[in-house]
Amino acid sequence: MATQLPSPPRVGMVSLGCPKNLVDSERILTQLRADGYHMSADYAGADVVLVNTCGFLDSAKEESLEAIGEAIAENGRVIVTGCMGKEAETIRARFPQVLAITGAHEYEQVVEAVHEAAPPSIGPYVDLIPDAGLKLTPRHYSYLKISEGCNHRCTFCIIPSLRGDLVSRRPDAILREAEKLVAAGTKELLVISQDTSAYGIDIRREPRAWKGREVVPGMTDLARELGRIAPWVRLHYVYPYPHVDAVIPLMAEGLVLPYLDIPFQHAAPAVLKRMRRPANEAKVLERIRGWRAVAPDIAIRSTFVVGFPGETESDFQYLLDWLDEAQLDRVGAFRFEPVAGAAANDLPDPVPEEVKEERYARIMAKTAAISAAKLQAKVGRPLDAIIDAVDAETGGATGRSYADAPEIDGEVHLRDAGHLSVGDIVRVHVEEADDHDLFGVPDQLPR
Template structure:
């Protein structure tokens, strides 16, 4: 086994739902596309439906109707969502659409006029109303009980924990604030209660997500709430500290490098939170960042990274970048490559810029030709791959804890503390793994490395 397994895809939620229905019970199928935030929305919708007496079908044929939770962030994602809607219509016929693309109902109905209803992102009540109209509920008072942990679309041992909706940034290439609104943080005690229940029900890893996790609580003026005999602020640092008390791995996603992020690093050094930061830098040249309407302090960011690593030497940094943004010159792109040499990020993703309907960046001058975007993407990924390969090679001979995701005939697929599910690499154990179970946390010694993955043996 030399590559990431293709069959563990939390964005394909329909494949993750276990069937459980009684004779005559109305059943609903779900296809969930896009990011983990959308996946959490799907889980909440299915949990509410299960509580109302609906069964959950894992295929089109067994469902009385199908909900398609769409993504609308990029034009390519919109096309994928429209394709999924078309497939559901062809296979089932009764389709309800929700999610980010649902913010543009005419766009959907223009292509698929036979959909029964269209609702926008995180409009839970409207989705339920649409389901009730299409497939009336018929609950059994003694059988249909909501599971204590709700319906989950991820493996049992990890779960996404959404702490806020929306975003206050106004990046020119992004339409998320238009679709999901401004930042709206959940009360801290509600987040902690959910996390506590998840851990009580066997979750070993909590993946904290939002559009901007480091801004958590800003809209609430960092108000305080009672918790366990004391009070906790709705602030990312306080939240992370409390989450670290539950004994599960806590992984922070979508952190912007605000000054207060440095307060999180000691928590990582103490072991309360995984030494992992997912920061969307997007670019490094100040002019490119200015055209993106993003903070343009790449040099200061390098100083911050150095300071973080001094406090927590094991810190792993993941980020995403855009190449070929309108107006990007060869000099600006070379600055990004030079910055990568300095920053030495551990995990990196890269996208070629594409127009998104409604984004302000569409109107910028000097769009980069497709062949230049492709060539820059290849150069960028070559640089990122070389950095990743060197960093992973340095891990050979080290002992580390890993969490088991999947056990197959030829190997166990695991992740280190440096690897988030689906987006980072894996560690494979191909000897003596047969007794392992998903969710176990075991110690291994690394004995081989590739550009993105590791191999190890149980220690």
């Protein structure tokens, strides 16, 4: 008689916060799948639930605590990991029944905690996509984390205390991962870190051989090699340092998408100084003009903080005027929020909440108008879009252009597109635009 194998244990996962957390979740689940675990789509079917927390803002911490509470109420067996793991006492004070708590990117400790809570049975039971690991994003795009930590000490940020100083991955290891992802169906690589422009400065003396070439650890060499692997490569979290200029020709050549996600945070020199950010905003405008001279279609997205302690009306108006000149393509804004442990909490002259709200409304109105004008200029032009969803009933499809990162930017809405498939990259004829999105029709067969 054949031996009846025990059922494999099941793990549920709640992943909160930024794409870097999402990559951590993918790595944890990939290892657990290799150890014979199955994934559960709901709390009821899980032997243990992992909650990967965000601890950057107080509102994010509260969301993390709510997620932990929901998992405990629905399942009872919960392991906590992620950035809020640094505040184990806070978590245990509210949820003493939590099985284990680990910090950000502590993969081995998380897996060990799962093994202890729900021991693995004989396996593995599930075949992974060859060498690609488990993904929490759609098959056609993947986040590629190139480093951990950050060397900056911005007064509003506690990332270095959560994730440490910069630690860059070896370029050949990154490129191998990129090849595996593309072989498994990825069309778009989204390069992420805390500071992509700083990639490699800690290992600059350690070039690596790749495909018969020597790759120097740095953003330019890495971007060039990634552009030879994937159809689309998108760069996130890039600081506007002079050496970024070397990447722009790669965009003009089509090796890298003409898109930069730059965390400017503000423009007024006095505010930038209190933030401990680079404060030469005039040089930044010169640099942007130089980039556009090389790659005229480059899309620049950024985020800004309004209501930072000491921000005057004059400072805020300076920011609005700077945005008029910079003409950024995509902009997000946040009202300043104290973060436990951040130096900004001790700064004088806090901005009243009603003033924050009023300034937030003004900056969003300003940037929406800029976005609408820039998108209107695309009407009548052809551009490429990657397809994220297809509606077989209506024949419509939703995609993104080179100027749109998933979930944070705009979309391209298509009619007469029922023949397309998710992951197709297709030439689009733009017919209309609104403040944030484009509307059109496929202009050629997908590729």
